[in-house]
Amino acid sequence: MNRWRRGAARPPPLTPVSAMRNFWGLMRAYWLSERWKEAWGLTLVIALLTALSSKASVWMAEASGELVNSIAFFHDPTNLTPLASLLTSAGTLLLLVLIKDAGFTGIRHLFSTTLHRKWRGWLNSRFNAALLDGNHTHFHVQHGGVDDAGVGTPPPDNIDQRVQDSIKGMTGGAIGLAMGVMSVAASLFFVGQKLLETSTSVRGLEFLGNYGSFILALGAVAAYVPLNTYIAIKLGGLMERLSIRMQQAEGSYRGELTTFLRRSFHVAASRGESVQRSMHDRLYLDIDKTWGRLNTVNAGYMSFELIYNFVAARFVAYGPGLLPYMHGQINLKGYITGAELVNSLISQCSWFIHVMPAIATLKANSQRVINLAKAIENVQRPQEFYGLTGHSDFSHGGQNAIFGLTVRNLELMHRGSDATPFLTVSNLRFRRGEWTFVRGESGCGKTSLVKAINGLWPYGRGTVIHPDGVKSFYATQDVKLPQVSLKQLVCLPGSADEHSEARVAVALHKAGLGDFIEHLGEEMREGKIWDQVLSGGQKQKLVVARILLLQPGLLFLDEAASALDPEAKIAFHQAIKDNCPDATVISIMHETTPPKSAMGQEFYDSVVTIADGVATKQAHVGLPVELTELLAQPLPAEEWPPLRFPRIKLKEK
Structure with missing residues (x-):
């Protein structure tokens, strides 16, 4: 310090x-x-x-x-x-x-x-x-x-x-x-x-x-x-x-x-x-x-x-x-x-x-x-560095991927040595393949929580334990596109050389942007860069194409479908659900209730509610009783992973 x-x-x-x-x-x-x-x-x-x-x-x-x-x-x-x-x-x-x-x-x-x-x-x-x-x-x-x-x-x-x-x-x-x-x-x-x-x-x-x-x-x-x-x-x-x-x-x-x-x-x-x-x-x-x-x-x-x-x-x-x-x-x-x-x-x-x-x-x-x-x-x-201007004592560790993501004793603050927590999280566990909807009033700290999980919030304290060997992807509401080819835009944050044009074309088609497949190698269209060509909704569909192509195991959606109409928003979720079945999804949206599929099925398994500076998690209403009981159970103390060292040992039965 x-x-x-x-x-x-x-x-x-x-x-x-x-x-x-x-x-x-x-x-x-x-x-x-x-x-x-x-x-x-x-x-x-x-x-x-x-x-x-x-x-x-x-x-x-x-x-x-x-x-x-x-x-x-x-x-x-x-x-x-x-x-x-x-x-x-x-x-x-x-x-x-x-x-x-x-x-x-x-x-x-x-x-x-x-x-x-x-x-x-x-x-x-x-x-x-x-x-x-x-x-x-x-x-x-x-x-x-x-x-x-x-x-x-x-x-x-x-x-x-x-x-x-x-x-x-x-x-x-x-x-x-x-x-x-x-x-x-x-x-x-x-x-x-x-x-x-x-x-x-x-x-x-x-x-x-x-x-x-x-x-x-x-x-x-x-x-x-x-x-x-x-x-x-x-x-x-x-x-x-x-x-x-x-x-x-x-x-x-x-x-x-x-x-x-x-x-x-x-x-x-x-x-x-x-x-x-x-x-x-x-x-x-x-x-x-x-x-x-x-x-x-x-x-x-x-x-x-x-x-x-x-x-x-x-x-x-x-x-x-x-x-x-x-x-x-x-x-x-x-x-x-x-x-x-x-x-x-x-x-x-x-x-x-x-x-x-x-x-x-x-x-x-x-x-x-x-x-x-x-x-x-x-x-x-x-x-x-942040400890010189406030409280900064986060611990990021790893655990076996079967346990998913764990957040424990998290307190988020603003700059200043005398700052008090504006958001407190006692214990949150996001299991592998679980979809969680984060809700709360504007300014309650939803985005700050997601940033802290990703190590991008500077002030506060707490423990975040990530699943080992799992790729993470963070999609935000505002999508800015650099001046590169359409193929490279789909492949971000990776390189265009890592994926064939056929795979990129399939991802674009599933995301609802199939009309642009023939322009994969172009940096501009009709004299404009892609950031000017694509609308806000199309940019968010482009993000879906990235997700389908990169297949992340841990996905954060921060108002990532806000520019889409209700039908497109359902298609956004359905594309991820069908093509990334094992992904753990943590999503922030304006809606008080998350969207459902066209068949009326729930996309989200649980809900994190932030109110009065406290985040709590509940199973989503409408889920089967067995799954509701499973999600409500905390991780047993003997199965808690170490804070900083990867992979924990399962206790023999």
């Missing part, structure tokens, strides 16, 4: 994203993964091309000096071939530009974008695996927890935006940052080496010898760049905070649009467009205000950067070589070449200033990804 408290030992990795809960762990995870050869191979190629590009910058500075010198001495009497010298210098500089920009830089861009694509794809697969594991992490992570100080924290907002946009922006920004660092290191080496080679003594600094102009150049860079870098960092912090706020606002707006489009019919039917429009306007107002503040900061930063670049290129770069040039210690060619080298050095060392907006965005994106990784890790032990 104190796993997340300050000072607690760090738990071992539990998920594919365990190593990504801090900045450097997130940055290096790909390079230490099973795909390290791919990652390091691309990185080394990019580093080599970056070094060649930096070396080409030195060659370009020398060529620029040659070009300026050939222009300055074009009319000099000693220059016997002025035009040829000018054209040669210009051609050399143009060739170097082509080699550097179209060759080294262009090819590096191809490799860097490939690395971006590969890294992003790997991270996406890791978060996909972490969220969609057997622990139902995608469900638990949407519940709030507590921080190290014990203060309640909300769940991570806009998970879709974090997994897609934030990861994409973060990986691209990180690669750009790394290439910039490589460029700075390479330039410091090559440009510094050339400045050192061309260094000369400076009047007044004779004690430095021939290193005078080199020390002046480094001094100018050291005096100018750090101070402006400090200013850039301060502005970058403000941009980072505004970028995070912008992402949150845009994610909320996009999420609401997605939700609205899914319930577009209901909005139209209720004529709720004005309310929905007001909601959209309010959400977008948050985007607009944040965007306005971010634009103001970006405009100020752009002005700062432009002034910085002008002063660097026109004053700082030409300043160090001016003194030795004035005293005739270097000629014009040497002066221009030295100034170009200093300007190149300033430009490379100022890279941090130039990319500060990108760095701010990188930090914002990485923080959102890191927070999601932390949230995923925190919910890997759900009861410990």
